[in-house]
Amino acid sequence: MNSVNSAKDVSINQSRTVIYNYYYEKQKITTSTEEDIDDNLPCPYQVLYHFNPENAEYFFGREVFIEELYQYTETHNFIPVLGASGSGKYSVILAGLVPKLVKAGHWQFTHFRPGTDPFLALAQALVPLYVQNLDETDRMAQARKLSGYFQDNTIPLSDVFATIQQNYPNNRTLLIADQFEEFYTLCNDEQIRRKFIDLLLQTFQFFP
Incomplete structure (x- = not known):
């Protein structure tokens, strides 16, 4: 396989x-080698x-x-x-x-896995909806920039979701977080983990 x-x-x-x-x-x-099996x-x-x-x-x-x-x-x-x-x-x-x-x-979807850098992973998931019509290079650059803003709390996650709502006023967004245990198994920096959890908790308070 x-x-x-x-x-x-x-x-x-x-x-x-x-x-x-x-x-x-x-x-x-x-597929099977049987002659009567349709390979398609x-x-x-x-x-x-x-x-x-x-x-x-x-x-x-x-x-x-x-x-x-x-x-x-x-x-x-x-x-x-x-x-x-x-x-x-x-x-x-x-x-x-x-x-x-x-x-x-009226739904749209994006996805991330925390990996070793949960801030960057989250930013990569949100940038396509947050800043429209970027090519792949600009999207990567914008994701790194947004990741830094998340870490130093320059731009709260709630503001990003508010902008996405303005960009797509008729849609709701489902952000799918897969393999969230990677947040603990792959991200070894405790300070990063604490900041990321704080970012999420602040957002949940804004969008209960």
């Missing part, structure tokens, strides 16, 4: 979904990979939980999804909640 990394800012044509700053892995399916048939199983909007039609069994998450988006601005590793948390968001929000309309 091989995998291919996609480019970021993924556009899913089937559901007309764009998730900014999102990488996903598409599997090359090893898609494989619905993702094995160890997560489901995403592109293969949402094969994602079943979480309808009740997806509906609960959908209802939470109407009343909450912060929705933690907790569970054991491999339990399908990411799949239920990307292949369940996101397509449901797309169908409802």
Whole structure:
């Protein structure tokens, strides 16, 4: 089984979904050698990979939980999804909640993983919505600049979300944080971790 990394800012044509700053892995399916097997048939199983909007039609069994998450988006601005590793948390968001929000309309999506530098990761997720019509080089430069502003609190995260709302007055934004445990396992600077948590807590107070 091989995998291919996609480019970021993924556009899913089937559901007309764009998730900014999102990488996903598409599997090359090893088909059977049986002559009566159609090699062109898609494989619905993702094995160890997560489901995403592109293969949402094969994602079943979480309808009740997806509906609960959908209802939470109407009343909450912060929705933690907790569970054991491999339990399908990411799949239920990307292949369940996101397509449901797309169908409802007036939603846009962006994504980050904290990695070793959570401030930069967050900035890279927000820049495509915060500053429009940048090429890749300018986007990277703007992300580094915004990351610094976040760290020294020159620009609060709440101000960035306010600007995004002005840029897209008819849309709501879902910021998807994946693998948040990386915040503790990969970011070794305790001061950075404290500043980042403070940034999030201040924003949650502004958008309860």
